[in-house]
Amino acid sequence: MRKSLLALTAGLLLAGNVSAASAADKLKIGFIYVGPIGDLGWTYQHDLGRQALVKELGDKIETTYLENVPEGPDAERSIEQLVRAGNKLIFTTSFGYMDPTLKVAKKYPNVHFEHATGYKRNPNMSTYSAKWYQGRYIQGLIAAKMSKSGVLGYIGSFPIPEVVSGINATVLAAQTINPNIKVKIIWANTWFDPGKEADAAKALIDQGADVIMQHTDSPAAMQIASERGKLAFGQDSEMIKFGPKTQLTSILDTWGPYYIERVKAELAGTWKSENTWGGLDSHMFAMAPYTNMPDDVKKMAEDAQDAITAGKLHPFKCPIIGQDGKQVDCKGGDHLDDGQILGMNFYVKGIDDKLPGK
Amino acid sequence: MQLALEKRAERSGTIALVSPLIAVGLTTATMIILFTILGKNPLLALHAYFIAPLTDGYSLQEIAVKATPLVMIAIGLSLCYLANAWNIGAEGQFLIGAVAGSWIAVKTQGTDAGAWVLPAMLVLAAVAGALYALIPAICKVKFGASEILTSLMLVYVADLFLDYLVRGPWRDPQGFNFPTTAEFDPVATVPLLIEGGRLHLGSVIALLVVAAAAILLGRTIRGFGIRVVGAAPRAARFGGFKANQLIILTFAVSGALAGLAGIIEVAGPVGHLQPGISPGYGFTAIMVAFLGRLNPLGILVAGLFLALTFIGGEQAQIAMKIPLDVTKVFQGILLFYVLACDSLILYRFKLVFPSRQVARGDG
Numbered sequence: 001m002r003k004s005l006l007a008l009t010a011g012l013l014l015a016g017n018v019s020a021a022s023a024a025d026k027l028k029i030g031f032i033y034v035g036p037i038g039d040l041g042w043t044y045q046h047d048l049g050r051q052a053l054v055k056e057l058g059d060k061i062e063t064t065y066l067e068n069v070p071e072g073p074d075a076e077r078s079i080e081q082l083v084r085a086g087n088k089l090i091f092t093t094s095f096g097y098m099d100p101t102l103k104v105a106k107k108y109p110n111v112h113f114e115h116a117t118g119y120k121r122n123p124n125m126s127t128y129s130a131k132w133y134q135g136r137y138i139q140g141l142i143a144a145k146m147s148k149s150g151v152l153g154y155i156g157s158f159p160i161p162e163v164v165s166g167i168n169a170t171v172l173a174a175q176t177i178n179p180n181i182k183v184k185i186i187w188a189n190t191w192f193d194p195g196k197e198a199d200a201a202k203a204l205i206d207q208g209a210d211v212i213m214q215h216t217d218s219p220a221a222m223q224i225a226s227e228r229g230k231l232a233f234g235q236d237s238e239m240i241k242f243g244p245k246t247q248l249t250s251i252l253d254t255w256g257p258y259y260i261e262r263v264k265a266e267l268a269g270t271w272k273s274e275n276t277w278g279g280l281d282s283h284m285f286a287m288a289p290y291t292n293m294p295d296d297v298k299k300m301a302e303d304a305q306d307a308i309t310a311g312k313l314h315p316f317k318c319p320i321i322g323q324d325g326k327q328v329d330c331k332g333g334d335h336l337d338d339g340q341i342l343g344m345n346f347y348v349k350g351i352d353d354k355l356p357g358k
Numbered sequence: 359m360q361l362a363l364e365k366r367a368e369r370s371g372t373i374a375l376v377s378p379l380i381a382v383g384l385t386t387a388t389m390i391i392l393f394t395i396l397g398k399n400p401l402l403a404l405h406a407y408f409i410a411p412l413t414d415g416y417s418l419q420e421i422a423v424k425a426t427p428l429v430m431i432a433i434g435l436s437l438c439y440l441a442n443a444w445n446i447g448a449e450g451q452f453l454i455g456a457v458a459g460s461w462i463a464v465k466t467q468g469t470d471a472g473a474w475v476l477p478a479m480l481v482l483a484a485v486a487g488a489l490y491a492l493i494p495a496i497c498k499v500k501f502g503a504s505e506i507l508t509s510l511m512l513v514y515v516a517d518l519f520l521d522y523l524v525r526g527p528w529r530d531p532q533g534f535n536f537p538t539t540a541e542f543d544p545v546a547t548v549p550l551l552i553e554g555g556r557l558h559l560g561s562v563i564a565l566l567v568v569a570a571a572a573i574l575l576g577r578t579i580r581g582f583g584i585r586v587v588g589a590a591p592r593a594a595r596f597g598g599f600k601a602n603q604l605i606i607l608t609f610a611v612s613g614a615l616a617g618l619a620g621i622i623e624v625a626g627p628v629g630h631l632q633p634g635i636s637p638g639y640g641f642t643a644i645m646v647a648f649l650g651r652l653n654p655l656g657i658l659v660a661g662l663f664l665a666l667t668f669i670g671g672e673q674a675q676i677a678m679k680i681p682l683d684v685t686k687v688f689q690g691i692l693l694f695y696v697l698a699c700d701s702l703i704l705y706r707f708k709l710v711f712p713s714r715q716v717a718r719g720d721g
Contacts, residue, residue, distance in 0.1 A: 030676075064676050066676065071634060072635055073623055077423075077669075080416075081672050085677065107554065160534050189521070345535060
């Protein structure tokens, strides 16, 4: 019995190796996710991107993912595990993986890495992100039109430039409709914690906000806004089913086209380390249908979207006045340049709050 | 006829030895069923979990790296638990140690500070962890406050304190507001044992801690006192062992070890201070302490074994697309069986025949 079991084990293992060998012809692509793929937000969208990749190139590639990898001491090991499993192109999909990705990238110069939303690169490590502030600008316009109280509620994750530029874009847009618009900001200090996000939404509504916007990943805030009969914007993914009468629109991360493009480059041997920062024009993200608003507001939003896509409207058009009342340097001609937006560390005038750490 | 548990007249030595084996056997059997239900080949899955990580040097290193903080913390906790002092807050002591040690690293950053930096960080971390652990210990001894509650609550205090520091005063000026300190200087980093690997000096320190604990418990009066106070408090009093003194001592030692583990993790694998430096090491170590039966060598084995399930779980996720949740279920099942089998040391099964008794007629 024992012997036959051993033989069986050996046979199975051998079978496993054989299938591994045939899979070796395919290019192996790895993904590291910060949340569970069922978060219905950030990680969910990355996984949709991966699925789109498989659908497009499934006969040439094999994908593997590790989910729920904390941005701590385990991240480096998880990335290295993917390398050691033979993955040749690895997408690390959260800001906190920046240093671990760089460490592993330096150790394995023949493997290519793609880090989302970071700023450190290497000859074998690209970065990619989207100009979500463009979508935030459209949301700011809608919010100011739809708010009766003139108070917007904003749930922030971390006060990093990506989030700060989103808040500023929202406020700048809203001020064009209602110069006295107020925004209340709560920092959840997490990307994904439905309980905290829900608490933040409740607190914001209690402070008079009637339109809730978020830079965190779960639909919890949408659900609270829906319960309380307020309006809200989704984040990362389509959240309309959590608030059919609540969602105005949502910024949808559409990673699929980018992933397909990069993997095609890898397959063709033309992959290079790059810094990709795509906007509405390059389809790095999209806006969910504009719902729960009158036709004129919808028209305004669509016009703004077209103008931004066509490059006619820039959310950070100069002059921009900082919170301190001083005009911000205009390094991009008639708008702020990419570097200023990527490193944004100030609030614009009209935000009655203090940027944490300032 | 029904099955009942009956207390044994004395501990069963045989069961004490074989019960972990029974537990592992039952866990394996359950996992085979689970893998089959998931449609995965159970033998391949078990191979990915247990065998594959042991067959290459890289995975062995990773197991040691992962086990290092678990073993160090668990050794300290075992001393507490043996003395009947319930330190649940090792996670907080771990964080405070990390914070205290990082203080030196942050303050000396970019200066020409010499080789004294790392040793000073280790010492300060241990002292801070010990002092932090003394808060619940003193509250217990002086005021009779439940150390379980106070030590647990102090975890959140430590967590928020660390959070405040990395978001405020210690934030990396070049870090785009992200809550982290700058990377530590080389003199403030735990040296690697193998160039290009991840195995670091901390693993050696953990082994020394295991050895020291084994000597303390096995060969010294103090160690004997710890065990007697826990096992037979009245006897200990007659023997002249002071329970309160031992509570203070074990808490301090356990806090020091947790603090040391904290700074080693931060100055080693992580390289800077940030929130989330501990994926629950302080709590997982409680499991390690009990799996290792509060025995230093047992804890070493248990820590390595638990680390193996982490690494193996990851490899199973990569190689066989087995969800991460299965690894967590697996660890839970293992702990459940270990504790269940342990009850057989003190109890045994007995068939009870309800003869000459009126059957309780509620059916």
